[in-house]
Amino acid sequence: MFELISPVFRHLYESTGVNFVFLYDPYEYGRFVNGVFLTIELGICCLLLSVLIGILGAWAQEARSRILRLLIAGYIQAFRNTPPIVQLLFFYFALGALTPKVSADGYSIPIISAFDWAVISLGCFGGAFNVEIFRSGIEAVPHSTREAGEALGYTKSQAFFYITLPLAFRFCLPALTNNLVSLLKTTSLAYAITVPEVTLVSSQIWSDNLNVAEMMLTLFIFYNLIVAMLAWAMHRLERALKIPGYG
Amino acid sequence: MVSNIARPRYCAALALLFLFSFWGETVAAPNPHFSPFEALWIWMPFILSGFLLNLVMSLLAAVLGTILGGLLGIAQLSTSKVICSSSVFVTQVFRNTPWIIILFAVMLLVPFELKLGTRSLIIPDWLKATVGFAIPVSANVAEVVRGAILSVPSGQWESSESLGFSKWQTLRMVILPQCVKRMMAPWMNAYAILVLSTPIAAVLGVHEAVGNAQQAMEALGARTSLLVPFYSFILVLFFFYIYPISRLTLWLERRYAVYL
Numbered sequence: 001m002f003e004l005i006s007p008v009f010r011h012l013y014e015s016t017g018v019n020f021v022f023l024y025d026p027y028e029y030g031r032f033v034n035g036v037f038l039t040i041e042l043g044i045c046c047l048l049l050s051v052l053i054g055i056l057g058a059w060a061q062e063a064r065s066r067i068l069r070l071l072i073a074g075y076i077q078a079f080r081n082t083p084p085i086v087q088l089l090f091f092y093f094a095l096g097a098l099t100p101k102v103s104a105d106g107y108s109i110p111i112i113s114a115f116d117w118a119v120i121s122l123g124c125f126g127g128a129f130n131v132e133i134f135r136s137g138i139e140a141v142p143h144s145t146r147e148a149g150e151a152l153g154y155t156k157s158q159a160f161f162y163i164t165l166p167l168a169f170r171f172c173l174p175a176l177t178n179n180l181v182s183l184l185k186t187t188s189l190a191y192a193i194t195v196p197e198v199t200l201v202s203s204q205i206w207s208d209n210l211n212v213a214e215m216m217l218t219l220f221i222f223y224n225l226i227v228a229m230l231a232w233a234m235h236r237l238e239r240a241l242k243i244p245g246y247g
Numbered sequence: 248m249v250s251n252i253a254r255p256r257y258c259a260a261l262a263l264l265f266l267f268s269f270w271g272e273t274v275a276a277p278n279p280h281f282s283p284f285e286a287l288w289i290w291m292p293f294i295l296s297g298f299l300l301n302l303v304m305s306l307l308a309a310v311l312g313t314i315l316g317g318l319l320g321i322a323q324l325s326t327s328k329v330i331c332s333s334s335v336f337v338t339q340v341f342r343n344t345p346w347i348i349i350l351f352a353v354m355l356l357v358p359f360e361l362k363l364g365t366r367s368l369i370i371p372d373w374l375k376a377t378v379g380f381a382i383p384v385s386a387n388v389a390e391v392v393r394g395a396i397l398s399v400p401s402g403q404w405e406s407s408e409s410l411g412f413s414k415w416q417t418l419r420m421v422i423l424p425q426c427v428k429r430m431m432a433p434w435m436n437a438y439a440i441l442v443l444s445t446p447i448a449a450v451l452g453v454h455e456a457v458g459n460a461q462q463a464m465e466a467l468g469a470r471t472s473l474l475v476p477f478y479s480f481i482l483v484l485f486f487f488y489i490y491p492i493s494r495l496t497l498w499l500e501r502r503y504a505v506y507l
Contacts, residue, residue, distance in 0.1 A: 070256070071259065073260075074256060074259030074263045075263070077257065077259070077260035077486075077490065078482075081443075081485070081486050082486050082489070083442075083443040083444070085446050085447050085449075086457060086478065086485065090482060093478065094474040094475040094479075095475075097471040097474050098475075181343075185343070185345040185346070188347050188348060189345075189447065191450065192450050199347065199351075212356060213356060216351065216352045216355075216356065219344075219351075220344055220348065223345055224339075227343040228343070
């Protein structure tokens with residue numbers, strides 16, 4: 001496919017000066033494609049971790065232990081009211097300096113890489129919002145439904161996983177879509193800790209080739225595309241999970 | 248509002264953040280220079296002056312973004328197809344693009360000085376960053392304004408039409424005053440998100456809180472024992488500013504809830 005589009009964009013550059021170098025130069029193309037794949041990987045990992053933290057946190061908010069409830073509340077307030085980029089820098093620089101290093105032929109590399117710290121930090125950031133979203137979904141499940149579960153002999157955790165959670169998930173899906181789209185956009189902040197995702201790779205390409213405007217346009221198009229794809233996928237999920245009687 | 252500050256959740260969050268700060272002190276290696284907390288105390292005014300720039304940037308961007316966003320939101324409801332579709336397009340593009348990329352675009356593509364004849368006017372970097380933040384804020388505010396206008400019952404439009412108001416008069420005198428109440432809580436939320444995004448400008452070299460803290464750590468010899476206290480201080484600083492705003496947002500939501 002690259003061989004097909006390469007002469008088109010090389011001709012475009014030579015005739016008009018509009019330089020989409022990553023579409024006709026094989027080295028830049030390779031770099032850009034690696035960046036795109038890493039961005040998608042980062043996005044998927046962050047979204048999954050944040051949904052997992054959201055579900056666990058929402059379950060822990062109904063726990064009997066007061067300390068656990070206070071801990072979750074403290075975690076939510078701390079991660080919602082502080083800047084995500086400072087959280088990223090804190091996790092990577094401050095906590096990264098405290099993690100052990102593995103030696104590799106004479107030099108040592110940290111055991112948790114920049115990509116891993118980005119996933120942990122952004123997953124925790126997204127998870128804090130998701131806990132509130134899942135809690136609102138759980139509270140929207142009618143009391144009568146939960147009491148019916150109790151009457152049918154479900155234990156507390158069985159009722160949570162088989163009765164409450166499926167309904168709560170369907171109720172909170174629109175708000176969850178909003179939050180996951182926002183988290184996908186926030187993953188671009190991993191630029192600050194030099195995760196080689198598409199923003200950093202584009203900055204490297206425009207430093208080498210001085211085509212800032214073209215790379216900016218590419219980034220705009222790329223992020224709008226993946227946000228549109230995520231929103232479309234979540235809407236399909238909403239339609240597929242639709243049950244009669246709700247919405 | 249004051250009693251909220253003593254609530255357990257606030258204390259729990261503060262405790263978590265301070266725990267990180269004290270942890271930095273205990274794992275600090277012994278050295279003849281300042282201890283991390285002495286260093287933080289000495290450099291605190293410098294970091295706080297950077298935080299002031301953060302607040303100034305956020306207030307200017309909020310004002311600019313609200314004005315632009317209001318116009319954009321009203322334009323989305325226009326009957327002219329050209330205005331309507333172009334403003335919808337602009338809003339969607341700037342809502343779906345990450346803030347750091349819009350900031351990059353503004354800071355790298357806008358020249359750093361304007362040449363007026365022989366004189367040149369230097370555009371400071373924080374001003375470009377402010378405009379860079381105002382753009383996504385305006386897209387978010389446009390959605391808030393559009394939602395508020397659409398939530399006013401259509402009976403209001405019809406009765407003003409029957410009383411002889413033009414469309415602009417209706418908007419100005421009947422609809423928008425009713426929208427102010429509905430817009431307050433989402434607008435405060437957008438402002439909180441804006442303040443939490445202003446440290447992104449540090450990536451591009453603006454000397455605000457994070458940039459100043461990083462410079463302070465460099466000046467102190469870039470010791471790893473400084474990292475936890477300094478970054479925790481910035482987190483606590485933003486927390487002290489944003490938590491009351493988020494409580495105010497909740498209170499506004501409850502006070503100005505519209506029941507139809």
